[in-house]
Every structure is written in structure tokens, then in C-alpha cells.
Amino acid sequence: MPRALHDMNALIRPLESLGRATIGSLAGMGYAAVLLGESLYFSVAGWRIGQPLRPRAVAEQMRQIGVDALPIVVLLALTIGIMLGIQFIAALSAFGAQSQVVVAVAKSVTREFGALITAILVAGRSGSALAARIGSMSVSQEVDALATMGIEPVRYLAAPALLAMLVMLPALTIFADAVAIGGAALYSSPALNITPSAYVMQTLSLLEPGDVWQGIAKSAVFAVLITLIGVSTGFSVAGGAEGVGRATTRAVVLSICWIIVVDMIFSYFLNR
Amino acid sequence: MNVTAPLIEVEKLEAWYGRRRILNGVDFAVNPGEIRVIMGGSGSGKSTLLRHLLGLHKPRSGTVRLLGVDIARASERQMLDVRRQIGVSFQGGALLTSLSVGDNVALPLREHTNLDEATIRIMSRLKLEVVNLGGFQDLMPAQLSGGMIKRTALARAIAMDPKLLFFDEPSAGLDPVVSAELDELILRLRDALRMTIVVVTHELESAFKIADTITVLDQGDILMTGTVDAVRHSDNERIQDLLNRRPREIQVDADAYLKRLTEEAA
Numbered sequence: 001m002p003r004a005l006h007d008m009n010a011l012i013r014p015l016e017s018l019g020r021a022t023i024g025s026l027a028g029m030g031y032a033a034v035l036l037g038e039s040l041y042f043s044v045a046g047w048r049i050g051q052p053l054r055p056r057a058v059a060e061q062m063r064q065i066g067v068d069a070l071p072i073v074v075l076l077a078l079t080i081g082i083m084l085g086i087q088f089i090a091a092l093s094a095f096g097a098q099s100q101v102v103v104a105v106a107k108s109v110t111r112e113f114g115a116l117i118t119a120i121l122v123a124g125r126s127g128s129a130l131a132a133r134i135g136s137m138s139v140s141q142e143v144d145a146l147a148t149m150g151i152e153p154v155r156y157l158a159a160p161a162l163l164a165m166l167v168m169l170p171a172l173t174i175f176a177d178a179v180a181i182g183g184a185a186l187y188s189s190p191a192l193n194i195t196p197s198a199y200v201m202q203t204l205s206l207l208e209p210g211d212v213w214q215g216i217a218k219s220a221v222f223a224v225l226i227t228l229i230g231v232s233t234g235f236s237v238a239g240g241a242e243g244v245g246r247a248t249t250r251a252v253v254l255s256i257c258w259i260i261v262v263d264m265i266f267s268y269f270l271n272r
Numbered sequence: 273m274n275v276t277a278p279l280i281e282v283e284k285l286e287a288w289y290g291r292r293r294i295l296n297g298v299d300f301a302v303n304p305g306e307i308r309v310i311m312g313g314s315g316s317g318k319s320t321l322l323r324h325l326l327g328l329h330k331p332r333s334g335t336v337r338l339l340g341v342d343i344a345r346a347s348e349r350q351m352l353d354v355r356r357q358i359g360v361s362f363q364g365g366a367l368l369t370s371l372s373v374g375d376n377v378a379l380p381l382r383e384h385t386n387l388d389e390a391t392i393r394i395m396s397r398l399k400l401e402v403v404n405l406g407g408f409q410d411l412m413p414a415q416l417s418g419g420m421i422k423r424t425a426l427a428r429a430i431a432m433d434p435k436l437l438f439f440d441e442p443s444a445g446l447d448p449v450v451s452a453e454l455d456e457l458i459l460r461l462r463d464a465l466r467m468t469i470v471v472v473t474h475e476l477e478s479a480f481k482i483a484d485t486i487t488v489l490d491q492g493d494i495l496m497t498g499t500v501d502a503v504r505h506s507d508n509e510r511i512q513d514l515l516n517r518r519p520r521e522i523q524v525d526a527d528a529y530l531k532r533l534t535e536e537a538a
Contacts, residue, residue: 150355
């Protein structure tokens with residue numbers, strides 16, 4: 001009988017932990033949704049209940065999330081552009097379709113790579129920074145202190161980050177699109193026997209507004225994901241310095257996973 | 273609100289962490305102008321009681337009224353009004369590490385008043401003078417000593433001239449001289465600014481020095497509330513244990529002990 005009980009336990013335990021994990025992640029999503037609602041509420045109507053969103057705080061976040069990320073975005077976008085140039089020339093020349101490189105790079109950068117690379121980069125830079133900052137503030141009771149001072153922590157910490165992210169991630173994405181196409185032009189134009197500026201002109205004539213909009217729309221969704229995951233893991237930190245470290249890792253991994261999955265779903269629906 | 277009505281009224285407050293009950297129906301009241309010390313050993317529930325008094329936890333059962341407002345039923349606006357009238361100095365200071373000392377003290381003024389920057393600067397420097405930290409406004413919290421952090425936290429707590437001041441463990445982690453200075457400061461604040469002050473501590477010496485009345489908390493129950501003398505001469509065994517630093521007698525329940533050792537899942 002104890003043997004049978006033991007077997008039962010071996011069967012039930014994994015189910016139990018699966019159930020717990022499911023409920024945990026559902027609760028996390030619910031919490032993120034509440035944070036989103038509250039952040040938007042404070043942004044729009046906070047001033048009416050004495051919790052105004054400070055333009056200065058938003059500007060500061062915009063600098064940290066957007067301006068400070070420019071050098072690394074330029075570097076990565078340029079590299080991705082060159083890489084795409086190399087790959088497309090190699091792949092398409094096999095069919096003698098080298099002239100299609102321009103359109104292939106243009107569409108893949110604006111629809112996919114610009115938004116994706118920028119979002120992954122910002123998730124690593126700013127998503128983790130949000131989680132670490134808010135996490136260490138919760139651990140040292142700074143979040144409690146804000147609340148008892150009558151400063152809503154969501155309004156003070158989350159709402160400025162959300163707004164800044166919603167502005168800066170699409171802006172960075174457009175920037176990355178341009179740089180990546182520039183990079184591709186630098187590499188491919190000699191192979192195609194045209195000047196880089198002719199390459200860029202050709203790109204502009206081939207691109208449709210819809211291509212660029214697709215990337216921008218995605219980046220806005222990524223902005224919400226990165227902020228909510230960073231902020232919600234930060235606020236739910238427990239367990240001291242180790243907890244902060246774990247939350248930071250978790251925020252980055254979760255953000256990138258969600259970004260890639262959501263990207264796939266969006267691509268499917270936008271390209272049907 | 274009537275002047276003599278208690279500033280804090282707690283009725284039958286229960287608090288739980290998971291399945292563990294932390295507070296067993298606590299009744300508690302603090303009158304205007306008094307310095308109340310909440311005393312108790314580790315795990316007595318004093319931090320939990322404080323978190324409820326600050327409105328950081330909503331009571332599961334029972335009521336907490338701050339300045340006459342039931343915090344479980346208050347609207348956001350009412351809650352904000354209450355919070356503007358209370359100041360809190362946390363155990364570790366809880367200064368915002370990204371802001372300078374001056375900006376930390378000025379934060380409540382910047383957020384809740386429409387005063388111009390020059391006035392805010394003068395007011396926050398005044399508060400720093402009150403806690404003997406004049407001239408330190410440009411330092412960052414990381415550059416401060418433990419005592420200076422607590423005093424800065426106190427300056428921030430009194431920035432809005434609150435009616436009600438909470439002080440969590442003023443002397444924890446400080447040397448005796450600095451903690452004696454903090455005690456003096458608390459007494460001065462009450463006399464000069466007419467504040468009602470609630471101090472949570474386990475330091476007997478400082479408790480006896482500053483308290484008008486003491487509430488002794490033990491394992492989620494209030495053992496007694498009374499004047500310093502009444503507590504000192506109480507014949508309650510647990511209170512005397514606390515005062516004389518006697519270790520608790522732990523009774524071992526053999527069955528429960530065996531169960532804890534052999535149980536598979538908590």
C-alpha cells in the first residue's frame with residue numbers, strides 16, 4: 001500500500017507543479033494587465049486625483065531608453081544590414097536574381113529585423129534595468145516609502161517608463177531600419193554595380209508605407225511587453241539581493257521569449 | 273473630526289501570512305499628542321501591525337482608521353489626503369538612492385504642493401537643520417552613515433509637517449550615542465511641532481525614555497497598553513521576560529514535534 005501511495009505521489013507531483021506554474025503565470029499576466037491599466041490611467045487622468053505624470057520623469061526615461069541606446073542600435077543595425085546583404089547576394093545569385101537583393105533586404109529589414117533587433121536590444125538594456133531598479137527599490141522599502149508619502153509607485157515608476165518606451169522603441173526601430181538598409185547598401189552596391197545612393201533610392205521606390213508601418217506597429221507592442229515584464233517582475237521581487245538578480249534575468253528572458261513569439265503571431269496575421 | 277478623538281483606531285485587526293495568523297484581533301488606539309511605543313520581540317507581529325497602520329496592507333478582517341478614515345473603504349482621494357498628513361521613517365531609511373539628500377527631503381513637497389522651487393529648497397533645508405544635517409543636502413544616500421540615513425529619513429518624514437509620525441526601529445543598527453541623539457530628536461519634534469508619534473522598537477532603553485504610553489505585543493496579541501511605569505511594574509510574566517531579557521521557555525509537544533520531523537509536504 002505505501003508503495004502504491006508512493007507511485008501516486010510520483011504521478012501527482014509533476015501535475016501539481018504544472019498546475020502551480022500555470023496559475024503563477026496567469027497571475028503574472030493578470031498583474032501585468034493591472035499595471036498596464038493603472039499606468040495608462042495615471043498618464044491620462046492622474047492629475048485629477050493628485051497623481052500627475054511628470055514630464056521630466058518621462059523625458060529622463062526617454063533619454064535612458066532611447067538616446068543612450070543609439071550607439072549600440074547603430075552598431076547592431078549596421079551589422080545586421082551588412083549580414084543580410086551578404087546572405088541575400090549569396091542566396092539570390094545562385095538563381096541569377098541578384099537584382100532582387102534590394103527588395104529582399106528592404107522588406108525583411110522594415111518588416112522584421114529592425115523591430116526585432118531593436119526590441120531584443122532594448123529588452124536587454126532597459127527591461128533588465130527597470131526590473132533591477134524597481135526590484136532593489138522594493139527590497140529596500142523605497143516602494144513602500146513612496147506609497148506612504150502618497151506617491152503612487154505605479155505612477156512614479158511605471159507610467160513614465162511605459163510612455164517613454166512607447167515613444168522611443170518605434171523611434172529607435174525607424175532609426176535601425178535606416179541604418180540597416182544603409183549597411184546593406186554599403187556591402188551590396190559594389191556587387192550590384194550601382195552606387196550606394198542609387199541603392200538607397202531604389203529601396204525607397206520599392207518600399208511601401210505598409211512595410212514600415214508593420215515594423216512600427218510591432219515595436220509598439222514590444223514596448224508594452226518589455227515595460228510590463230520589467231516593471232511587474234521588479235515589483236514582485238522578494239528575497240533580497242539574490243531576488244533582484246533573479247528578477248533581472250527573468251525579465252530579460254521572459255521579454256525576449258514574448259517578443260519572438262508575438263513577432264511570429266503578428267507576422268502571420270499581417271501577411272495573410 | 274473631534275480634537276480629542278484618537279488619530280489611530282484599530283479594531284479587531286487580524287492578519288495572516290498564508291495559513292499563519294500574525295495578529296489575533298488586535299485593538300489599538302493612539303490619542304493626539306502622545307508618543308506611543310509599540311514594543312515586542314521578533315515575530316511578535318509589530319512590523320505587521322505597522323504595515324497595516326501605514327495602509328500598506330488592507331486588513332483581512334477588522335478595521336483600521338487613520339485620522340478618522342477607514343483605510344479599507346477610503347477612496348484614492350481620501351487615502352491621499354490621509355497620506356499627506358502622515359510621515360514615515362522606515363527602518364533602513366528607504367531613501368531614494370537616485371536622489372540627493374536634499375531632493376529626497378524635497379520629494380513630498382515637490383509632489384504634493386505647488387510651491388516654487390526656491391521655497392521648496394528653503395523648506396527642505398530647514399527640515400535638514402531640524403535633524404542636524406544642515407549643509408548635507410548635496411550628498412547622495414550612499415555617502416551617508418547609518419545615523420545620517422535615519423535622520424535624513426526623519427527629515428523627509430516631517431517635510432510636510434505631518435500630524436502623525438511613524439518611526440520604525442529608530443535605534444536599530446546604531447551606536448548608543450547616535451541612538452540616544454535620535455531619541456532626543458523625537459522628543460523635541462513632539463514638543464516643537466506637536467506631532468503624534470508612533471515608534472516601533474525592541475530597544476527597551478529608548479522605549480522607556482521616549483514613550484508616553486507603551487503597547488506590548490507578543491505573538492500577535494496585545495499584552496498590555498499603559499504608561500512606562502505601568503509596563504515596568506506589570507506582573508505579566510511575558511512582559512517581565514521581555515524587560516529582563518529572559519529566554520522564553522519553549523514547551524515541546526512530543527506529537528507535534530514528531531509530526532514536523534516526519535511530514536512530507538508542508
